[in-house]
Amino acid sequence: MPLLSLTGVFAPVLTPVDANLDIDLPLYVEFCRWLLQTGCHGLVLFGTNSEATSFSVAERMAALDAVLEAGIPAHKLVIGNGTPAISDGVVLARHALATGCHGVMTLPPFYYPKVSDEGLFRAFAYIIERTGDPALKVYFYHIPQVSGIPLSADLLDRLASAFPAVATGVKDSSGDPENLRRFQQVAASHAGFSLFCGTESLLLANMRGGGAGCISGMANVIPDQIRVLFERWQDADAEARQVQLNWLRNAAAGTGFNVIAAAKALTAARTGAPGWARVRPPLVELTPAQQQVLQAAVAVAEPVLA
Amino acid sequence: MPLLSLTGVFAPVLTPVDANLDIDLPLYVEFCRWLLQTGCHGLVLFGTNSEATSFSVAERMAALDAVLEAGIPAHKLVIGNGTPAISDGVVLARHALATGCHGVMTLPPFYYPKVSDEGLFRAFAYIIERTGDPALKVYFYHIPQVSGIPLSADLLDRLASAFPAVATGVKDSSGDPENLRRFQQVAASHAGFSLFCGTESLLLANMRGGGAGCISGMANVIPDQIRVLFERWQDADAEARQVQLNWLRNAAAGTGFNVIAAAKALTAARTGAPGWARVRPPLVELTPAQQQVLQAAVAVAEPVLA
Numbered sequence: 204m205p206l207l208s209l210t211g212v213f214a215p216v217l218t219p220v221d222a223n224l225d226i227d228l229p230l231y232v233e234f235c236r237w238l239l240q241t242g243c244h245g246l247v248l249f250g251t252n253s254e255a256t257s258f259s260v261a262e263r264m265a266a267l268d269a270v271l272e273a274g275i276p277a278h279k280l281v282i283g284n285g286t287p288a289i290s291d292g293v294v295l296a297r298h299a300l301a302t303g304c305h306g307v308m309t310l311p312p313f314y315y316p317k318v319s320d321e322g323l324f325r326a327f328a329y330i331i332e333r334t335g336d337p338a339l340k341v342y343f344y345h346i347p348q349v350s351g352i353p354l355s356a357d358l359l360d361r362l363a364s365a366f367p368a369v370a371t372g373v374k375d376s377s378g379d380p381e382n383l384r385r386f387q388q389v390a391a392s393h394a395g396f397s398l399f400c401g402t403e404s405l406l407l408a409n410m411r412g413g414g415a416g417c418i419s420g421m422a423n424v425i426p427d428q429i430r431v432l433f434e435r436w437q438d439a440d441a442e443a444r445q446v447q448l449n450w451l452r453n454a455a456a457g458t459g460f461n462v463i464a465a466a467k468a469l470t471a472a473r474t475g476a477p478g479w480a481r482v483r484p485p486l487v488e489l490t491p492a493q494q495q496v497l498q499a500a501v502a503v504a505e506p507v508l509a
Numbered sequence: 510m511p512l513l514s515l516t517g518v519f520a521p522v523l524t525p526v527d528a529n530l531d532i533d534l535p536l537y538v539e540f541c542r543w544l545l546q547t548g549c550h551g552l553v554l555f556g557t558n559s560e561a562t563s564f565s566v567a568e569r570m571a572a573l574d575a576v577l578e579a580g581i582p583a584h585k586l587v588i589g590n591g592t593p594a595i596s597d598g599v600v601l602a603r604h605a606l607a608t609g610c611h612g613v614m615t616l617p618p619f620y621y622p623k624v625s626d627e628g629l630f631r632a633f634a635y636i637i638e639r640t641g642d643p644a645l646k647v648y649f650y651h652i653p654q655v656s657g658i659p660l661s662a663d664l665l666d667r668l669a670s671a672f673p674a675v676a677t678g679v680k681d682s683s684g685d686p687e688n689l690r691r692f693q694q695v696a697a698s699h700a701g702f703s704l705f706c707g708t709e710s711l712l713l714a715n716m717r718g719g720g721a722g723c724i725s726g727m728a729n730v731i732p733d734q735i736r737v738l739f740e741r742w743q744d745a746d747a748e749a750r751q752v753q754l755n756w757l758r759n760a761a762a763g764t765g766f767n768v769i770a771a772a773k774a775l776t777a778a779r780t781g782a783p784g785w786a787r788v789r790p791p792l793v794e795l796t797p798a799q800q801q802v803l804q805a806a807v808a809v810a811e812p813v814l815a
Contacts, residue, residue, distance in 0.1 A: 311791065
């Protein structure tokens with residue numbers, strides 16, 4: 204049964220590539236299964252940690268098709284359709300709907316800097332109106348430190364008012380607790396508008412503020428541990444759990460390595476498939492020496508009790 | 510006859526859109542003809558001023574096809590194939606080659622900030638190697654204030670060494686005379702590596718430093734005037750001509766309006782086709798009042814003698 208509104212722990216699924224830098228579909232399907240078995244309520248295919256923008260529309264659609272053909276339930280999937288060209292966003296949204304996916308996660312068009320809220324509203328409106336299906340659910344994606352294009356609370360409020368039941372929520376990957384609070388006010392003003400934090404380190408703060416969960420790159424590595432905090436965020440020891448949960452993010456940040464390359468290197472180590480460490484240009488994979496440094500940092504930091 | 514290497518004045522062609530925000534192909538073809546008749550040596554289809562990244566790969570290819578079907582000579586065309594996904598860059602490069610175009614102008618993948626030169630080298634190498642045709646000519650595109658991703662002189666030097674005759678040049682749209690000088694040193698070190706400035710205000714400096722010409726948004730409005738300086742840059746009065754040529758850029762900058770929306774508004778005024786003022790989101794067209802302000806500013810600034 205499709206969910207009316209998402210809630211829980213979601214991974215922006217890492218995208219494995221083969222030696223030709225094409226998506227390694229068998230490895231991808233296997234990884235999606237592992238994530239759902241290990242703690243994720245659902246998956247975001249083609250978020251930032253997925254290197255989404257490094258893959259064409261055709262590559263993204265083929266990867267989604269492979270995942271669905273392998274039996275992964277479509278209603279647990281949100282498809283990243285963020286592209287600089289709004290026409291591409293429509294193509295991806297229609298494909299997501301046609302294949303029964305829950306919805307899409309949409310970046311603002313991200314080439315021109317300093318675009319106005321009016322221009323962003325028109326861009327999102329174009330995607331929603333051209334997709335032309337009241338079943339569409341759009342989660343807007345705020346990650347200004349990467350995209351360069353912030354989404355203001357005013358813009359989200361306008362979108363939620365203009366497109367009720369379609370403008371379904373927002374992912375806040377700014378990592379800024381103040382911004383999360385501003386977005387919580389937007390979510391509180393619109394029934395069914397869900398707020399996800401983009402880092403598990405704000406999961407407790409988000410749940411206490413009425414949020415719906417998190418969509419975090421670290422859910423590619425420790426989905427089980429993040430799931431536990433999600434299940435127990437109302438327990439008396441939730442704050443201690445939150446502090447403990449941050450160990451992996453802190454250990455990875457301490458190495459200074461690119462976080463996507465690091466998550467892939469850790470997945471390579473876990474699965475014993477060295478190809479997992481590959482990334483698509485312009486990112487660069489960790490060297491074997493860097494992978495060792497990372498694994499050592501993680502081994503030291505990992506708590507005995509999850 | 511295809512040129513071995515480009516030289517001259519090129520417009521990054523504005524892309525007209527109809528009321529549905531689709532490319533207005535008849536208006537586009539007519540405008541390409543006007544540019545070539547009025548002063549441009551050639552055209553760059555899908556640069557920044559073209560709102561290139563706002564159009565999908567399919568839309569860009571269809572527009573190119575329409576231009577060629579209308580009889581515009583392919584060898585005068587360079588196709589912007591900059592996209593965040595390097596696989597899309599390959600599709601566009603192959604289409605440009607298959608249709609006989611001179612070459613491509615390639616942005617670095619522009620989503621992830623702070624990518625390394627190594628990662629950028631791999632991205633460009635992927636496009637060149639996957640396109641897999643020694644006839645390919647790539648002009649790299651440096652516009653860090655928009656793309657967020659600078660191209661270093663070291664990177665260009667490495668690309669020109671690794672792919673001689675394919676890595677054919679660079680467009681420097683930084684507007685920074687110091688950077689232009691650094692790139693002139695790269696061009697001087699590699700036979701056949703052309704340097705274009707991205708602003709006509711540095712045309713004289715670029716020609717004096719061994720450059721090949723300019724690819725400037727203002728060439729959409731005053732191609733004839735820019736052409737005159739290109740033809741006469743060795744004349745005694747060239748510096749006075751350069752100062753005079755800057756009138757339009759200065760007048761437009763003085764209004765504070767978005768430069769692409771402004772160039773389109775001026776084209777709407779010149780052609781009497783008000784639809785020319787439209788832009789694709791996330792950009793926003795000038796209001797009628799703003800268009801009047803712009804036209805007044807331009808009218809005051811326009812020199813009596815070109």
